[in-house]
Amino acid sequence: MSAPPISELTDRARDIFRLVVEGYLESGQPVGSKTLAGDTGLNLSPASIRAVLADLESTGLLSAPHTSAGRMPTETGLRLFVDGMMRVSEPTAEERAAIEGRLNGNGPIEQALEQTSAILSDLSGAAGMVMVPTRDQKLAQFSLVDLGQGRALAVLVSEDGNVENRVIELGGTLGPGLLEQASNYINAKLAGRTLNEAGASILKEITAGKSQLDEASKSLVERGLAVLSEDASQRPVLIVRGQANLLDDAAMQDIDRVRSLIEDLESKQSVAELLESAREAEATRIFIGSENRLFALSGSSVIASPYRDREGRVVGVLGVIGPTRLNYARVIPMIDLTARSLGKLIG
Structure with missing residues (x-):
């Protein structure tokens, strides 16, 4: 089902949809009408909110898990949110210091690649991935x-x-x-x-x-x-760190999905092929759930960005993989900064 344009949503529907998505991304849990009627500034009754939630569900932007009366965004809803409603937050001073401090140019490039993957994992709470640059040097x-x-x-x-x-x-x-x-x-x-x-x-x-x-x-x-x-x-083309981050309490409730994701990650060549599609992108690319064939079964999201050498040539791709409830607004600029920092070390 294709999502309706943002312009077709009423102001009330946009506000409620945004609050549901932001609440879900923060907690990983469906968001109910009582929560939305609380301290959210909507000034609407739970009944009025439930009516809007039902409309948003009918358009395919939200879904209602059978175990909960709350709503959560569908993959279609997440795509609409990411493309048109998300408020990106710049990395904090602590995050910037962590990235730039650990990528300081000391040691071989292989060490920097390992550090990059670990940094992305640590700061995103997901698994970090770095494609080894093609070193077809003269x-x-x-x-x-x-x-x-x-x-x-x-x-x-x-x-x-x-x-x-x-x-x-x-x-x-x-x-x-x-x-x-x-x-x-x-x-x-x-x-x-x-x-x-x-x-x-x-x-x-x-x-x-x-x-x-x-x-x-x-x-x-x-x-x-x-x-x-x-x-x-035959050199390894991909460095993955932080797979353990994928085994949180919410994930363990769906062990089949986690097993599928771990198996996909072990197929490094296939993951590298997915990341390869982000090489020519001018900005960070986001693959949500079934938008990518590789991780369709595990319902995971991939955020990837190319990194360039000092001459501006794309030499590799880095990113993270995690559940679709990744904090996109925080992770995207963090990946951009990491890509720029790593690029400064690539000759």
């Missing part, structure tokens, strides 16, 4: 070091000074100068290129028989590139 130097027993250490140095080491299983005895010849050949081809670019060019030249390498060196180069490329493709 390379400056490559070398192969003999480790003995048919193994070599491949050392990659990027233009920004990042160093990565990978052990290559070669088998057999390496001939004199073989590693040096292969290293020199790869170095000459990769300078200023990414690994993917250099690898494609080198393999094309080898396949076409245009390289000056002997057969042993060709084999070494091919195996080295294969190991490096395979390693990059």
